[in-house]
Amino acid sequence: MPAAADAPLIAMRGVTKTYSGITALEDVGFSIAAGEAVSLAGENGSGKSTLIKILAGVEQRDSGEISFGGQPQNGLTPRTAAAAGVKVIFQDFSLFPNLTVAENIGFSAELGAGHRLVNRGRVRALAEATLQRLGVQIDLDARVESLPVAHKQLVAICRALATEARLIIMDEPTTALTGREVATLLGIIRRLKADGVAVLFVSHKLAEVLEVCEHVVVLRNGRKVAEGPAAEFDQAKLTRHMTGRDVADAPPEALPPDAPLLMAVRGLAKAGAFAAVDFDLHGGEVLGISGLLGSGRTSLAKALFGLVIPDTGSVRVDGRDVALGDPLAAAHAGIGYVPEDRLTEGLFLTQSILRNVGIGRLEAHGRAAGVLDLAGLWADATDWLKRLAVKAPRVTAEVRSLSGGNQQRVVLARWLSRSPRVLVLNGPSVGVDVGSKAEIHGIIRELSAQGLGVIVISDDLPELLTTCHRILVMKDGRITDELAGGTAEADLARRLAS
Amino acid sequence: MKRLDFSRNETLVALVILGFCALATISDPSFLSMPTLTDLLRGGIVLGIFAVAAMVVLVSGGIDVSFTAIAAFAMYSTTLILVSLAPGLPWPLAFALSVGIGAALGAINGIFIAFFGLPTLIVTLGTLSIFRGFLLTFVGSKLISNLPQSMRDFSKQMLFRGTNADGSFFSLPLAFLALVGVVVLTWFILNRTLLGRSIFAIGGSVESARRIGVNVRAVQFFIYVYVGALAGLAGIIHASMARVANPFDLVGLELSVIAAVVLGGARLTGGVGTLTGTLLGVTLIVLVRNSLIVIGIPSTWQSVAIGVLILVGTGLPAWQAKRAAARAG
Amino acid sequence: GPSLAADVTIATVVKIAGIQWFNRMEEGVKKYAADTGTKAFQVGPAQADPQQQAALIEDMIAQGVNALAVVPMSPEALEPVLKRAMDAGITVVTHEAAAQQNTTYDLEAFVNEDFGANLMEQMATCMGGEGEYAVFVGSLTSQTHNQWVDGAIAYQKANYPKMTLVGDKNETFDDQQKAYEKAQEVLRAFPNVKGLQGSASTDVAGIGLAVEERGIGDKTCVFGTSLPSIAGQYLETGAVDGIGFWDPSVAGYAMNKLAQMVMNGEAVTDGMDLGLPGYEKVKLDGKVIYGQAWVNVNKANMAEYPF
Amino acid sequence: MSIAARFAGTEARLAVIAVVVFVAMALLSPDRFLSVQNLTSMAFQFPEFAILALATTVAMLTGGIDLSVVGIANLSAIIAATILIQIAGPAAVGPDAVLWLAASMAAALVVGAVAGLFNGILIAVLGLPAILATLGSGLIFTGIAVALTGGSAMMGFPAATAWLGNGLLFGVPVPLVLFAVLALGIGFLLTRTGFGLKIQMFGTNPLAARFAAVNVTSVLIRVYVLSGMLAAIAGMVIMSRANSAKADYGSSYILLAVLIAVLGGVNPYGGYGKIIGVVLAVLSMQFLSSGLNMLQVSNFARELIWGSLLIFVMIVNSKTGFGMRRGKPAPARPRPEQSSGSGR
């Protein structure tokens, strides 16, 4: 037994976890030293979040050992984990939508300190200080439910950083963040490390991973397949370990000059969100839209699909005006929308995977008197699940049992099965691993080859550059710039920041 | 002064109340009088305590329909115990007994909900039948109009009395203080203690609360015990003021109480609710129930009138919220 | 019919189980069973709902009782099920349902309108034959309550022209608390009201409480149908001036006895004596048997009726 | 899907309970409970509230509730009764009577649909929580029924009216046939039609339904119209069985219908529920109720037993992982406030 003094901060051995037959983790072991940042890498569904939940005491392992500072931990609960200094930024944020920003940030601290009475001043002060440390400005009294996703993520980060921690676990903390916030966060991680705090970092953005972590652990199908110092890994090698193969993203093929005009947006405006938006989309074109947080991209995307009612302007598809502010009219005109927040906006979590896809294609399988051709519907849905290579135990399983990336494909499958004319993808690869991401990019390319117009909204600059023919840059609700696809990444980053 | 916030339920319900009072005053100028006020305050005591209890549950993301059965059970068995075993027990002890019985029954709800993890609506729908069935089968179904002296005494204690021009009295019973006490205590728990904030947190997201280490079971258990205790208090006050312990009473009120709470802005989805709103909701319901004759609505149309007011009272804020949501996208 | 009393089953089905009124009726039913050795018992639904009562009768038919003594919650709603009972050879006796079609005999303690008039007479006397009065019914859908009140109003119009009815029939939903609130409201809306007449057994208790709290017991005249055990405390203080009722236990006994007579093939005739107080000389009108079984109770004689 | 798989879980356990209750009652009073008389009597009794339970179920699947079903039932019955009494008259016989019965039935359905439309608009368009909207509208429907009739019963139907609630069709009670047809129809609707699928998806996640271009307003409105029409049918059955129509018939059926739906495994927060479960719950309740009446168990004890049964079933279900607790779904990203008027 090593003496407690030189025992690693956290050590795991043989950790195994199964969910009703599905093995999420099998015999995983590694350790994290104080002041060290370890990256946990792996494809969607490889077991990263599960491992984190076990460390945080949220889920119980089936077998294996975990020790904090040499002390074996049995029956870990969220409270004992927090007391031991383990703080977690959950992939789904785990915030309280009905409480204010201040309270969300301060709650765990109050709980951890064992106060019985709450002191609002104390809570506010802590929240304010933490927000300042991260250099973000969010109204302390706003209810979290009213915040955009990115702000929610920032609040979740603040909550974990608010109090003294020995290990901070971050499960994809940057999915909704743009370059600037990511940079700030990475800066904070460096400072934390310097203070002796350990970090367990999960991200599909491999560049970030390699930038900030000393050590890399790679999971595949719930098993540890590689481990070593970050210096020994590059993106390609990491990708190979994660997926078991090489993944290469090809640049988009050139758009044929005679591509027909598919969609024309003119003078679209909504007070406080976006203004004077004009653009055309041609058949087979992939159009990227990028911008900083709050630049109005999401509002614009929702407006295209009728979920936001614009004040003025017009959207025409195939030369016909689309009624604004009506998702049904938009869908009918052939516009599809894959939302950014798949858990609340995209999925019917407790329904089967099949139904989640099938709901998009009811009309096509309708028979007389509203009766469905169920066999056809399910065959169709199954076919799309296959085409998008959704990894699922059974197609009748609840969609919530899938990993994030597979869930995203389910939403995609739903829209693709409707054969839309224009597909608006808001963050198509948010929380999706490199392997799946490349496949989704492949799908996008394939779609455009079939003449579909695709609008991709993303913060992921390489993604935009490899998939899009053109990229629009938004700032303060206006389109300020336009670039061709295949431009250098640095160029796009500069234009975004300017 | 902040400007009136028309997107808040509280403001809208307050406006509906004012409108209704104006209407009542126009049709009968003597509407604005002390007897009206004391009658309404008195009518709001039991409903108010119930509503506060229902609000706490709604905030936690649950729903409780069994509190009326708990109240009837606690009230009736306390009276029975007093009458048959301890006729001389002073009223504070009798009240404590009823509160205790209520808390014990609430604990049964709490066990099913917190420890077995069953859905709140279903558990309380079940215990509603169980408590009522047990009471009427095994405890008794005869009403007791010979209340023990201590309860009679309590019902005759007044905070103040006054005499109208025609020589009749108006008065506000001591029991009103119980409502005030319950409101203050609940306000303190909900807003000033970590327990209270945990109730809100659970209402926002149980899973998130669990993940940051809130002892969800303990909090839920507390909620249902607390609600049971409040129901026990409301029950014994009801019996004392009505000067009869009728085991058939109270059950059937639960949906109106929940309606009052939701009128006041509490969300059925949990996490949101205020005491101000709850009291305004109760005020509206009591006001409407007690003023239809004054306005001159014929008996045959009175339930239509109440229905319309519930719809207007909830419809305005709901419509407002929906428009705001549509504007924001 | 069955020969031995012990083989005879008579089910008394009341509007709702457990309440004071029908508990008292059950005493009569039990007494009948004890006196005669008949299997006589009483059942009632847990909720005041005609459909639940119909289902209960349905079950009684299925289990093969010989006779049914029914106090219908809503007589009309029971016609089909009682018809089925009679078709199955079951003797049916009803109570508080003078218009019931499918019954062998309906037993009425009295003519409802007369009973209402009796209450009105007392109230009018108390009021000195003039002033405003208000009436309360348990529910607007209750036939008997409406008959009492209508009888009372008609009697007042004919005999006490200086009295005036204020407001509608006030509906109390058979709930003392509602009666209390309605009474408060009536007292506010019509400050000069002197007479208040209740119908449901809890009405006068609710009214009495409101009257007592306002200290106007001496200025008002409160009458209505109730039982001493419900209204007693208000009779004592004078907040309620008088109540009228008929003894449910006697009615219960009488129904069972009547059912047995029918099964035995005994004749039921006008003017016959059922051998029970208030039913010594019944009036037969078609299928309806009327007694003169009402009792007027006030502070002076309430001790004689300990239920 | 194999039959076993289709019948697994909640519904299978309910089937066991129904059988156990039946056998227990049969053992406790073998000659009476198993008599043809009793079995037919039960078959006449339950359809009226079972149809109301179907109405509640449909609303519950969207995460809403319909507390106005009894009000709608009585109001529709009173309108139908008006036609039968005032236009047809008690003396109507033969094809004439049948025609008027059909006409009154149609009128009742229209009333039910309009009342349901009213609910649907309140909930889907104005965004009222279903529990309050239908509590309020239920008071209004009942109130209108009281105002129309002055509170008294309407009687004097043509004899043919009795057929609906008391007749036999090939030896089977007509109300039972009616219930069976409706249960099958609703079951079919829920599992085999786009509308049914949309109901369940909406109940699972109203926001996602909107994002999936489901016409949520139309779905919700149609749900309450359907619920209103089912209530109207129940109203007609009650009217026929009572040979009269009145504003306060079946007042205890609201809670009973909710209890049955929930016992039948319908998730009151929406998204899950099977008609077979509701049918089994209805049967269990009826066996229990009639059996206990035969044993002369107090009707209050019956409430006690119902309540205990409900909780017992829930405990058994939860032990086997049937989680329908609010906020339980594993990825607990809090559900956003349903501004789209999900009707909770």
Ligand SMILES: Nc1ncnc2c1ncn2[C@@H]1O[C@H](COP(=O)(O)OP(=O)(O)OP(=O)(O)O)[C@@H](O)[C@H]1O
């Ligand atoms: N509650 C659950 N019930 C059943 N299976 C589950 C549950 N949670 C996770 N799983 C399964 O466990 C496996 C690991 O999931 P996990 O969420 O840990 O993946 P991940 O590596 O975090 O993926 P992602 O990158 O998409 O977030 C997956 O196959 C998933 O389907």
Ligand SMILES: Nc1ncnc2c1ncn2[C@@H]1O[C@H](COP(=O)(O)OP(=O)(O)OP(=O)(O)O)[C@@H](O)[C@H]1O
């Ligand atoms: N209806 C509205 N009224 C006023 N302000 C609005 C409205 N809708 C959005 N906004 C604001 O407009 C800005 C743009 O919002 P939007 O969500 O479109 O940004 P975004 O860049 O798409 O964000 P993200 O990075 O999360 O995708 C934000 O500051 C938002 O708060």
Ligand SMILES: [Mg+2]
């Ligand atoms: Mg994950």
Ligand SMILES: [Mg+2]
């Ligand atoms: Mg007097």
